[in-house]
Amino acid sequence: MTVLVLDGSKRASLAMVRSLGRNGVPVHVGECHHGSLSAFSKYATESVQYANPQDSREAFVDDIKQILSQHDYEMVLASREVTTLPLSYYKSELETETIIPYPGWEMMKLTVDKSETFKIAEEIGLPTPATYYLDSPDELNRLTDDLEYPLVVKPRSKTTWVGDKPKMMKVTSSNYVDNFEELQQITLEIYDAVGVMPLIQEYIPGDGYGVEALCDEGQIQSLFMHRRLREYPITGGASTYRESVCKPELEQPAVDLLASLEWNGVAMVEFRLDNRDGLPKLMEINGRFWGSLPLAIAAGIEFPYQLYQQYRGETVPSVNYEEGVTSRWLLPGDLLWFVSSLKNSSSKLNTVQQFGAFHNQNYDILSISDPLPVIGAIQNMLHQGIDVLKGNRNLSGEVI
Incomplete structure (x- = not known):
């Protein structure tokens, strides 16, 4: 039976399409517009279109229900939070037609709400940044x-x-503050935007790591780790270049946290390895597929196909992954990193040398065996460029 992969313009969705297709699973691709990145893959046999969840969650869910009533899909996968969360929230309704291989909302919201995540981590004794939980702006003065x-x-x-429309807010350079005036300003901006007080946390200096897992009621079926080597924006954003690693000090905290949640399905637990004391400090959990998924697959862990096997009731074989494997999001992620780094770097030659190292690398999109998605990548770049010129997006790709 066929699997429907949503968010066809995202790299993680392309990785899902390729993973499932290589393992003999028929795949259709969905997106809120025609000509998505993943639709160009040789493994995608058909495309469907649905309402943009950024415009209306209800319209998106209604369209998915309509699509499921017209096609016999065994399973629906997604990669963006704005699509994964509605699938989780409406899981019981949608599963009358198909399998939604993500936790239900009661479990999912423990990772969506960072205050819930950090409170659970603190209860089980995981190292975390010092965190302040406030209910109103008035409480800032007492801190x-x-x-x-x-x-x-x-x-x-x-x-x-907020109503039927999502308000998406990522941590950017403006979220890092050096005095009370800056703290008060960004706190009030976030509170006014969503009506909920943000978390105020200690800044943790150190490298960023991800621990990715497939779980069955908290029991680890597969585990993978990576270290971020480059990201865009350079002040903190999506990884454009990363490497598979094995850090034993990261494994147990991630395993303990996922076990305490009794987590089902895939998740990525993010840490920073604190330069000051060497301890891994929790940053967040993503209860969905992650942007650097192509690296895990290149290193030997086929998470999408393993998730498919698990929800079909099949045995997920134990697989080891290769350390030192790299994967690069060249277009446009690493290209934007290069331009930004060249502008801000004190050693432009070093930046050029880093960017120019193409030997023995894996790529998120570029593939000799499945070359056509690069056409979709170029189309995405052109569309986003037009949106930037119109003022609808910033250079990071975020909708303004």
Whole structure:
């Protein structure tokens, strides 16, 4: 039977299409517009279109229900939070027609709301940044004598629905504050936007790592780790270049946290390895597929196909992955990193040398065996470029 993969313009969705297709699973691709990146893959046999969830969650869900009534899909996968969360929220309704291989909303919201995530982590004794939980802006004044800068002001959720439309708020350079005036300003901006106070956290200096897992009621079926080597924006954003690693000090905290949640399905637990004390400090959990998914697959862990096997009731074989494997999001992610780094770097030659190292690398999109998605990548770049010129997006690709 066929699997429907949503968010066809995203790299993670392309990785899902390729993983399932290579393993003999028929795949259709969905997106809110025609000509998505993944639709160009040789493994995608058909495309469907649905309402943009950024315009209306209800219209998106209604369209998915309509699509499911017209096609016999065994399973529906997604990669963006704005699509995964409605699938989780409406899981019981949608599963009358298909399998939704993500946790239901009661479990999912423990990762969506960072205050819930950090409270659980603190209860089980995981290292976390010092975190302040406030209910109203008035409470900021009582913290003035306790705070040490720099601090990070984090929205409790990346995606918050205001009525029928999602408000998406990521941590950017403006969320890092060095004094009370900056803290007050960004806190009030977030509160006014979504009506919920953000988290105020200690800044953790150190490299970023991801621990990815497939779980069955909290029991680890597969585990993978990676280290971020480059990201865009360079002040903190999506990874454009990363490497598979094995850090034993990261494994147990991730395993303990996922076990405490009794997590089902895939998840990525993000840490920073604190330069000051060497401890891995929790950053967040993503209860969905992650942008650097192509790296895990290149290193030997076929998470999409394994998730498919698990929800079909099949045995997921134990697989080891290769360390030192790299994967690169060249178009446009690493290209934007290069332009930004060249502008801000004190050693432009070093930046050029880093970017120019093409030997023995894997790519998120470029593939000799499945070359046509690069056409979709170029189309995406052109469309986003037009949106930037119109003022509808910033250079990071975020909708303004």
